[in-house]
Amino acid sequence: MDAVRYLIRHDTRYRYDQPVGESRQIVRLTPRALPRQRCLSHALEIRPQPRRSENFIDGFGNHACSLHFEHEHDELFVRAESLIELSPPPPRELAASPAWEEASEQLAYRAGRTFDSELLEACGFLFESRHVRVKREFADYAYADFLPGAPLLLGAERLMRRIHDEFTYDTTATDISTPVTEVFDKRRGVCQDFAHLMLSCLRSLGLAARYVSGYILTHPPQGKTRLIGADATHAWISVFCPGMGWVDFDPTNAQIPSLEHVTLGWGRDFSDVSPLRGVILGGGGHEPEIAVTMVPEAERAVLYPAEA
């Protein structure tokens, strides 16, 4: 397999009912540089012009940009455009991964045990966080796929498939405040819910797993042309496997991400990496309109018809 390139356009538009006098936003729309992900170009377009903007690296190593607006405005528009190159992942034998209990044991603290930097980083993703719970019921659910001695990555793949099979994708069943326990009971949700659920299962087994925010390539139905803005941001998870590093799993699509998932960043859960988060003075009634388009570079004309 060869490397592939994608153009991604991510538009966010807030239309406020009343003028906003002051606004501060933090955007996380710049893809991280990774061993198999190169960011060839990236640009942020912001309207109105912020009085001040500043790039910084957050506590998880993600690119973040803080914006401060001081002039009255009734609309905020942010466009992020990126050209990304993905290389194929190395072949990975899931069954050859260590037993999950072994991984869990390696991550646990024992008197006098030291942690190398990779293990230590993983330890940050072992515990509960705002949207991820560590509970007996999640461990019980996961045990069916994590039989004693089962290879970790094989267990993760099975768990991913089972969540995909047993849960219904339903955009109306949940919202961002729905607790993961309720998602578990209802067996319904969206990508974010499934990611939080899978994280809850893995962390309840004592494994390190993180939330990944990014984009996924969608395929228009046979014979139809690609629509601009029809895509969406996506979320999946990554689990830490000692000796093999972090391996991604997408429970929404029952896929191991390879050449169609572009990573923006990661955190313990959604709240650490929401693409846009802010505080405004004034305003009201401000659900954003979001439009994402991800196309292979060859289809550049979809986004730039004028150039064609």
Place this chain on the structure above:
Amino acid sequence: MPTGILHDYRPHSGRYDEMFVRRGEARPHWRLFAERLGGFPSEELVQRAEFVRGAIEADGVSYNVYADPQGMRRPWELDMLPLIISADEWQTLSAAIAQRARLLNAMLADLYGPQALLAEGLLPPALVFGQHAFRWPARGIQPLGGVWLFSYACDIARAPDGRWWAIADRCQGPSGAGYALQNRIIVSRAFPVAFRDMHIHPLASYFRAMQESLARLAASANESPLTVLLTPGPYNETYFEHAFLARYLGFPLVEGQDLTVRDHTVFLKTLRGLRRVHAILRRLDDDFCDPLELRADSALGIPGMLGALRAGRVVLANAIGSGVLESGALFGFLPAICERLLGEKLAMPSVASWWCGEPPALKYVLGHLDELVIKPAFPSMHMDAVFGHQLKGEERRRMIERILAQPHAYVAQEWVRLAQAPVWRHQRLLPRSVGIRVFSCAAADGGYIVMPGALGRVAANAGMEVISMQRGGLSKDTWIQAQAPVTRATLLKRRLGVDDLARNGVDIPSRVGENLFWLGRYADRVEHGARLLRAALSRVASSDADGPNLAGLLEAARRLGFLTDDDKESDKDSEPAATGADNTLEHDLITALADPGRAGSVAANLRALAFSAGQVRERLSLDNWHALNSLGQLLDTPIGSTDQALFAIDRVMQACISMAGFAHDDMTRDEGWRFLILGRRIERLEGLAGLILTPVEAAPDTREQMLEWLLEATNSIVTYRARYRRAPELLPALHLIVFDRSNPHAVSFQVDILREYLALTARELGHPYPSLMIDPLARRLEDFDLTRFEAEDESLELALGTLRTLLREAIDCAQNLSDEVHRRYFTHTSRPMLLRRVA
């Protein structure tokens, strides 16, 4: 027998007693105090206890208890007997506390930086990453001066062998130092001679060192640093202390909304405009500090604060994320960490503890449950300590199950039989478990200064093991003996000095000014409404209800918003039936008085008044506050009749008058106070002008009949009668309530005072005086030719027409001034024209 109370005290065997070696024999460093105490006749002890209780009440020392059915504020509980610690013992103790503070600061530097402690296995990752209090957004932020932990408090207690143990670390924003100071002020006055003779360390030097050290950390090249104390507000449990400390330290007491961040710099919105803030002493939990990067639902924080910290533009004491060290599960790891980070042996042991996340520790805990106390490893779990020996049967089984399910979430500590000390209860000495909270703050040289004193904490009941102020615990002043006689420091005196008052005035937050302004407006509106309704109700009661007299009065009440349109309609419908009208009218008037749900009612204005007052409570004297408190409750009892209503109005009026008295005679006349007066006068100007308009606009034949109630409602009837001794006539009445500059209820009087205070405020706060608004009105009032009212018929109507225009101008003027005051002093919108250059 004078030494009776000492002999009657029975120290608990098997526990360390702070005061006595054995029954009747005081420890050496207590002897002097014991002799004095034993020498007092019992009546005198009762008196001194009464003095302490009274002082607490008089100073308004309180502690807010959440969900307390008795009402939110509870008086602080202070035992009159101090706890005394010898000079030698203190030396060891304070060195140990200072070392622990250095250690914890070094740990924070590591945990939010390289995390070597975790990599080297000296600290379990679960106790860091597993805690809600670990703030990821704070990773990599380097605080000014390398100080993460500026103020630190340690709860310590003594084991039966007499050794002190650390039992809890307070790293977030430790409370109690202010209460300790307050305790000292009171108890040292209860035993002034003993206090002097025993050479007790004063506390003031500690607070001065704290001021200096913060100023040094926040040092700025071209301005003297401004430090503020950030509080969550009046609903916080220790708000009293925030207000007290702020006043004592000379720091403005601010809430999140008082601060704003511009260009990574924190500013205080003051009455004089934006003032740069260099250091923030934080009593707000870190999670609430910045809704942009921390808890998004926090309404108490300052958006952009983390950006300012990242840019190194402000000192935050303590740093974001310092609460991560408050877990008792860390205790077992501290000795090795101390060796690693400081290269020293940990001086004071922590209470023996076993973190269940380690299998050998877990095994030990399950095997020795009866000797242990189980606590959460993560303070955010809000679980109470459980004494193993009290767990039986099913309860015990469930606890073990919980521990096994999540061992890393629990820590077990040795059940320490706390030391005891005598407290004064029921006119004798009784033993109670005690511990102390010791305070320290970072010094400019990288070390820590320890307060030579402590907050003594006493369990509420005999045999109680848990000491908590939330659960009715008692406090003690803690006396540290000095090696040599001490000189009294003077910070307290400075607090009361003229210079300080003047200086503090500079940084009055705009929010305080705004609340005082509205306090003034509502206070006058309540008074005005009550007086008007009294005039109406007394006429209804005396069946003087018909005629233009009452109709005009009701019209005025409507115009001023005390009666609403709903009332008007019901009034109209029932107009033909005389008696029915009375009943409906009576009901409407009572509603306008007492229904807080009715917009514009006196009761609704009272609520608004109480709210504004609550926001500036720390600026009101206790008596003033009591008057306000009682005002809030005056209309709480249901009112069923006109008589009851009139009675209630009398009480409201009395309270209003005492409040007005406080405003003039009780409050410091700083810039904040001036806004209170501005509020009162603007309100009265608008209300008076609106009231007088009714008769002025009325038909000529009904006009004179309205003058009686007009004089009554403007509180000028007595003056009128004294001056003229006859029924009200138009000219003298209008003169008295419009033009007479000596009548505090006249329009001209309000205008004079407003001009005076607006000029003063404008001068002091550096804004232009709004002369275009108020001066023309003053001129026209002065120039008005009163002889025009001597005329009759058309000429008189013309004169009244001019007056009518003038009164309308007065109303406009009041409203515009109110907006102007708001815009100038209370809101701080940026001025883009100044910041942007046009290309």
